[in-house]
C-alpha cells in the first residue's frame with residue numbers, strides 16, 4: 877500500500893518534470909543542403925515544410941538528430 881503510493885508519486889514526479897534532453901530545445905532534427913553545407917534546425921526553419929537552401933535554392937534534406945530518434949530498445 878505504501879509502496880504503491882510511492883511508485884505513483886515517483887511516476888507523477890517524472891511526468892511533471894520538464895522536458896528531457898535540454899530545456900527549451902525541442903528540435904527533432906535539422907534541414908541540410910549537403911552541396912553547400914547549409915544547416916537550418918527545424919525549429920529555426922521559416923514556415924511549415926521543407927525550406928529551400930538559402931545559398932543555392934534547392935530543397936533541403938531533413939535529418940533527425942541522433943539524440944531524438946526515440947528508440948528505447
Ligand SMILES: [Zn+2]
Nearest residue numbers: 909912929932
Ligand atoms: Zn544549397
